[in-house]
Amino acid sequence: MDATHEVTNQAPPLDGFDPLACDPGLTDALRREGGTPDLGELATAVGSAEYREHARLANEHEPVLRTHDRYGTRIDEVEFHPSWHALMQLSVGQGLHAFVEEDHLARAAGFYLVSTLEQGHCCPISMTYASVPALRHGELEFERLLTSRVYEPGLVPPHTKAGLLAGMSMTEKQGGSDVRSGTTRATPDVHGTYSLVGHKWFTSAPMNDLFLTLAQAPGGLTCFVLPRVLPDGRLNALHIQRLKDKLGNRSNASAELEYTGATGWRVGEEGRGVATIIEMVSMTRLDCVLGSAGTVRAALSEAAHHVAHRSAFGARLADQPLMQAVVGELAVESEAATTLAIRLAGAVQRGETAFLRLALPAAKYLVCKRTPAVVGEALECLGGNGYVEESGLPRLFRESPLNSIWEGSGNVTALDLLRALARSPESVDAVLDEIALAQGADKRFDRAVSTLRTELTRAEPRTARRVAELMALCLQGSLLLRTAPAEVADVFLAGRLQPDGPWRTAGTLPDGIPAKPLVERVTPAS
Known part of the structure; x- marks a missing residue:
């Protein structure tokens, strides 16, 4: 081999x-x-070359819609690469799709881990997990199969399968987040079911077995469950019009669905559709926080690994003060996001409903919104290598805005928090009590808490984002002051709760904060 082709000073896989x-x-x-x-x-699977390659291939070979078979018969099937099925088998086999009351915390940790591996397949996993609380409003017996650890794709009647997956279909062209403006109609029939006619603009995981959907019944907006295949083996009148051509999340199929007299079973009372399906939205919002924290952690791992093995100007990047400051702050951002996400999962486990009403939308707002900036900084740590698809960082970057949009974009989430403030005074007390556990530990934190209390007394739609952001920062600050090493809390507070304004770009912290230990504690050992 010619000397010009000798490869040196590159980080190993x-x-x-x-x-x-x-x-x-x-x-x-x-x-x-x-x-x-x-x-x-x-963890072994997530860190392995085998599953990291599955993640790449599942995104390289995107799903393909097959509307008809070779004979012209309508089938509405989505074809996936084998690596997609390998990822699904992994997560279903670990029970990450299964809603089991006594196991929310373990499930959350597992979901976070697979989010660091590949984010697209997490959508059907999350939808299935979140569907069970909503389906409990009905009389259909799907829960056993929705919590089964058997992954069985394919178009057959649900009751004949060993395991099921569920999706959600709410938004329409004219409404988006305003689901009450939906025009899909549900007409009751003599069999106790309903016939649905309408067009759904965005359906998550159209290849799943069941869909929770909203439609206008005689009594108002109502929740229904629609199987893709009816009990008698006929395909339901549920047609996939096209798959969405999305920025990221390319491995996962998202679709427009047309209901042309599709058969659905009512879930909950007529006119109570939003109240019924909102439990599903709450659970998927938790997964948005976990998924964004996982995406941040994935980007941090790539950056920390790269700087540990790459040298420039006579020294390892990881030994150079400015790079230490940048990666060290990314490490703190990751720890703050992960710590808050797991605290929310613990609250779900313990049934801390009042705390979750405010803490969940606040965390969803901030953690998800910060993700693109953090992933962008991590990508830049690799320089030109990070801009190349083979590094994996472009995929993470395209993925990074997703959870800030899913289940309510920034404005929707912040306004939801505002409504919870008005309706649930006990929720304000629950969140402030949690935050107050760290009061007196740091003047910067105490000042921010005082500002939050003032903002809460005069919150209005125009200030909703400010309240959501500050609440999440105070929750993260309280958790880190109580539980993290002193240097982690110090970096977090110095970068986000200084009195002279909002945080700046990574690596601009005051002097005297040791960054090297922050980097070393998060660097993967390959």
């Missing part, structure tokens, strides 16, 4: 690493929340 060993934010948070799940098997 990040394969075969232990994602738990370099993620104290996750392991410490789980321990505090009372969870000691056995994540070893899943």
Whole structure:
């Protein structure tokens, strides 16, 4: 080989690493929340070359819509690459799609881990997990199959399968987040079912077995469940018009559906559709926070691994002060996001409903909205290598805005928080009590808490984003002051709760904060 083709000073592949060993934010948070799940098997898969390659291939070979078979018969099937099915088998086999009351914390940790691996397949996993609370409003017996650890794709009647997956179909062209403006009609028939006619603009996971959907029944907007295949084996009148050509989340199929007399079963009372399906939305919002925290952690792992092995100007990047400051702050951002996400999962486990009414939308707002900036900084740590598809960072970057849009974009989430403030005074007390556990530990934090209390007394639609952001920052600050190493809390507070304004770009913190230990504790050992 010619000397010009000798490869030197390149980071080796990040394969075969232990994602738990370099993620104290996750392991410490789980321990505090009372969870000691056995994540070893899943962690081994997530860090392996085999599943990292499955993640690449599933996004490289995107799903294809097959509306008809070779004979012209309508089939409305989505064809996936084998790597998609391998990822689905992994997550279903680990029970990450299964809503089981006593196991929310372990499930959340697992969902976070697979989010660091590949984000697209997490959508049907999340939809299935979140469907069970809504379906409990009806009389249909799907729960056993929706919690089965058997992954069985394909078009056959639901009751003949060993395991089911569920999707959600709410938004329409004219409404978007305003689901009450939907025009899909549901007409009751003599069999006790309903016939649905309408067009759904965005349907998550159209290849799943069941869909929760909203339609206008005689009594108002109502929730229904529609199987893709009817009990007698006929395809339901549910047609996939096209798959969405999305910025990211390319491995996952999202679609427009046309109901042309589709058969649906009512879930909950007529006119109570939003109230019925909102439980599903709440659970998927938790997954938005977990998924964004996982995406941030994935980007941090790539950046920390790269700077540990790449040299420039005579020294390793990881030993250079400015790079240490940048990666160190990304590490703190990751720990703050992960710690808050696992705290929310613990609240779900313990049934802390009042706390979740405010803490969940606040966390969803901030953690998801910060993700693109963090992933962008991590990508830049790799320089030109990070801009190349083979690095994996462009895929993460395209993925990074997703959870800020899913289940309510920034304005929708912030306004939801505002409504909860008005309706649930006990929720304000629950969140402030949590935050107050760290009061007196730091003047910057105390000042921010005082500002939050003032903002809460005069909150209005125009200030909704400010309230959501500050509430999430105070929750993160309280958790880190109480649980994280002093340097982690110090970096967080210095970058986000200084009195002279909002945080700046990564790596611009005051002097005297040791960044090297922050980097070392999150660097993967491959």
